[in-house]
Amino acid sequence: MRGNLFAVAVNLVVLTVRSDRLHVLLIERGEQPFLGEWALPGGFVRPDEDLVHTASRRLGEETGADTGDAVLGHLEQLASYAAPDRDPRGRVLSVGYLAFVPDMPEPTPGGGASASAWFPLDRVPALAFDHKQILEDGVERAKSKLEYTTLAASFCPSEFTVTDLRRVYEAVWGSSLDPRNFQRKVTSTADFLVPTPQLVTGGRGRPPRLFRRGPATALHPPMLRESNRAAERPLS
Amino acid sequence: MRGNLFAVAVNLVVLTVRSDRLHVLLIERGEQPFLGEWALPGGFVRPDEDLVHTASRRLGEETGADTGDAVLGHLEQLASYAAPDRDPRGRVLSVGYLAFVPDMPEPTPGGGASASAWFPLDRVPALAFDHKQILEDGVERAKSKLEYTTLAASFCPSEFTVTDLRRVYEAVWGSSLDPRNFQRKVTSTADFLVPTPQLVTGGRGRPPRLFRRGPATALHPPMLRESNRAAERPLS
DNA sequence: TCAAAAGTGTTACAAGTACACCCATGA
DNA sequence: TCATGGGTGTACTTGTAACACTTTTGA
Missing domain, CATH: 1.10.10.10 (Winged helix-like DNA-binding domain superfamily/Winged helix DNA-binding domain)
Incomplete structure (x- = not known):
């Protein structure tokens, strides 16, 4: 097997509807790199953990609800992102996941975040890494999923x-x-x-x-x- | 950054239509594991290589045509597969890619394959790794893509x-x-x-x-x- | 001239659009 | 009783399904 290894992370595009507007859940990074900037919630895949398990675990940590398995809400894989320079720490592949959740109370930050909040989609700040691209892909997927x-x-x-x-x-x-x-x-x-x-x-x-x-x-x-x-x- | 690292591979679901039947390109593995068994073509992502570049490079090697960039054919990302036990060598994440190509001459094997051939979809043998699942996902995606x-x-x-x-x-x-x-x-x-x-x-x-x-x-x-x-x- | 495949016309029906209208409640 | 939002009925329009029919070639 080749020696070029990757860290593998999962990033979540968590969408909800509040006050008749589409919102996305963002976290403020509590560690380097991009310390203090806004980003999609996510985390590294643990040993012996499947991708969807990481996604569902992090979703539960950020929203408080176990939306992965529950009847309410929805979680699906979106796409993978692995541009060589997307993370300054080295080669990191991120698997994007898309989640739909019902409107819920303000989130409690977890997993290396110093804060977290719901942002209306037309008020999203600059995002760390390539998370702007992942968010756009998630929103586009959401729009077409509602169709069929x-x-x-x-x-x-x-x-x-x-x-x-x-x-x-x-x-x-x-x-x-x-x-x-x-x-x-x-x-x-x-x-x-x-x-x-x-x-x-x-x-x-x-x-x-x-x-x-x-x-x-x-x-x-x-x-x-x-x-x-x-x-x-x-x-x- | 965490210490749990993955090897990252790309696997291709290459589809074509020959004699009015849908065919998929398979390779016979020329190395361990699953030596001698049939599998989807693929390969590890090289350092400084993006996912789609790996996919397009391997597609060119297997079919002889540079279908990734050309006007003919089509290449898109499908999904990622990372079950902890999917590869006996260790933790390997595979990014599936879906390719449509025009009918072309018999393929010439490359990249660790001892043979390669087009199989009608109702004559596909048992496949190595979780490639049966990747193939099914690719065919289902192909069917719905033709719709819209x-x-x-x-x-x-x-x-x-x-x-x-x-x-x-x-x-x-x-x-x-x-x-x-x-x-x-x-x-x-x-x-x-x-x-x-x-x-x-x-x-x-x-x-x-x-x-x-x-x-x-x-x-x-x-x-x-x-x-x-x-x-x-x-x-x- | 016949069989075969390309291509057009037509009718019937299914589904979406637009909007008039009725229903049930709070103020 | 009026305003408001929930819910139904209906004419109009668009698009598909089915299939008769014409066109243009090879045998």
Whole structure:
């Protein structure tokens, strides 16, 4: 076997929707290199540890929730990054992971971080290493995954309304969707949403019904974003 | 930096269409471990070499064509595999790459291989390491990429007929498509196919026109495979 | 002139878009 | 009772499926 060895790290693009905007979890580095700069959470893969185990462990440490195995949330491999000069310490390969989590309290930093916080995607600071690229790849993957899977529900708590789900799509895609057609589309897709007997009272209009995730994973036919069809209609 | 280091390899899922069937390029290992068994072509990443450079270099060595940079063919990263026990020599992370190449002459083995050959996908022997998994992931990725991109043309030579292109879809998906509707679909997608003035004579029927690839990369709306439509209409 | 493959036209149907309209609640 | 958001009905439009039909060649 060749002698050129790599350190292998995992970096997480953890996305959530807060206040109708897509946010990413960033940590402030508590050690060299890039001490004090913002970066994606991550860590080195331990001996005898599989990649997804490292990712799920670090995700739990940063968010407090065990989102890797739980019903809520979603974790998948994104891509690997190994440019020879991407880390000043030497040859480090980073495997990017993409995570969707429901909105949760402020994070508690772990794993070599001095602070951590949720950033809206249009307010992301300069990032250490090549993490800007990893983040962009993750966001692009997230946008297209919503088109042909039911993963948007991974951003929601265990029970949610159709409007909650629509706001996830609008936040991730940055465009607005027709509430009436959206309602019909998601409620008529078999096994996507399971209705509960409960309605949410206290809001302004007619109380919406609460749903749970169904067993469906794919959306056929897909939900199309604006950009696929015609000129984009910005949200705001 | 931690002391647990990995060797990093690249493994290629090289697909092509020969005789209307999807084939994968396999090598017979010329060294330990798994000496004499079939495996995906690959190799270790050299110092100062980026992942895609390793992949493109090894692809060129195995096929004789420089398909990574050329107009013909396609090369993309697939996923990384790093189970602790996947290689008996120690901790080895393998980055899978997926390549589409036009049909070409028999390959010449390189890089630690004693032989290499194209195998139809339904005649693939047992594979070394976890290469069966990598191959399955690559084939599944290929199938879905044909749905929403123009990459099917990467399997064709620089000039090809609509029927050539249709046979690519049929070989990869393992299903047959209506030649008349397929014709309309691909010729009416802007910038997918650029007509040349030439017709192919010598065949049995009306001579088909030759096309080149256009600049389009995405297919909107996507080309749907049978399985997508059948799955969505179960027992009513 | 016949068989075969390329390519066009047409009808039927499925799905998405746009929007009118009704429902159920809080203020 | 009005404003607000949830939810349904429906005409219009786009795209696919199925298939009849014409075109252009070799045998």
